[in-house]
Amino acid sequence: MRQETLVSYDFRRYLPVLREHFLDVDLAAEVNWHEGANAPDRVLTVHTVGDVNAGVFPPAEPAYVRNLLRALEDERARAEVDDFSVVTEATHWTGTFKGQDPRLMDGFPVPMLDIEVGSTPASWEDPRAVGVMARSLVKPFSGSQRLYRVLCVGGVHFERSFSEAALGDFPFGVSHILPNQWIVTGDYASEGGYEKLRSVASSIRGGIDAVVYHEGIKGAFRDQCRRLAGELGVPVLKHKALRRPEALGFTP
Template structure:
């Protein structure tokens, strides 16, 4: 475990809000005695906190609405009180017509269509995903999967994506999905609640940051790469540019390289490789080649993530 770090989690705990996940997670944290009042008040509400044996501090911020839906209102206090945190997360639910029904999921934030990507720390995202997986197993949530999700931001319907860049802390959305039965699953919400204080639990693997391009929203190839480790090495998966948004964002056009570069440069410590889904159109494969040349990193078909020991360049990165 690293020590002396700070994390902040924004949790909408209003009774009447859609989705039970954040409210239930808040209740679980309270009932477990994991949180105590801090000396901070955020939007008129008392912020709770937890300190672990490594002197890491975790802030739990209650909000009236999910913060992404009112960045204009919340940003000043987010920066005032929590702008120096090492990592941030918004606890929420996931839904979608074609989404898997029982998932514990984490994703980085960004508006792919406009090429705006929030800062992200792959190590902490990996720690959180590993924590979710540990808790999934311990709590015998056999029907659930822990997965990554393509980069997106739910605030685009309410605010300018440019606001993402006004918060310097690496931010993730942490969710239970994707149906009402899952949102109301107390055991699944317990797994999420427990994992929040495991974001600094470091297995000391040497992390190789990967920018992932193509594939579907819940692409299993990128999700499985999170859990691959070999000889003390592991992948750092964070920003994932799904194929649907390559198309809608017109990444084949004149802004494509600049937009994709924004994703690479938002990843803490940079990228060491680019993994692309082999079923992408040729124009997007050309984009990946240009991106690899720009950053002087290898580009890999998604299948190669399954056999990391066979990636010859990996040991040279």
């Protein structure tokens, strides 16, 4: 369909169209540019869509995230685009920053991803990076490997430990990532915050095999992660455990 702007920028306007024609799709992805005052440059990134502060999380399918990330990395290496890197990014929704009500996302219960190149005009217009992205877009459904699905809590917006896990040989299923800055502003240490944690965990298709928290988060948030893991009957792991997947006892 023809658009005057990105769908997420005017989601209220486009939601009826999405509901009428696209509710049965497996994945909705917005190919976009990344920018920000302190954003890293020369990156190719994939992130799930959701509003961490508000606790609104559309469904997430870890396999789509992993397949796209690894496709981007494979295509980047094949094209020898060595000055770009492939990274994960914290869960967020561009619509929030454009004044859209995050609760609108509940009206389109389809896994949503942003696939972006960043973070300067020179990178947005780099034909090599654009080519890598274009060749990767057809591969979100390319794998059927059983994944070790994790909910990631804490760390920075571009958290290296989560990126490395998502791109590594061990089949980690990384999808929603809740960075430290937003679990603080979203009051995830409170009872209401715990309900947000439960909501994000339940949005991950197939459930989760572990809750992983970055050791930099404060004790109150760690306690909430332990509480959630206990309720779900899964282990809670520190982020450094992602470097030693052989200790998890998981057979793909």
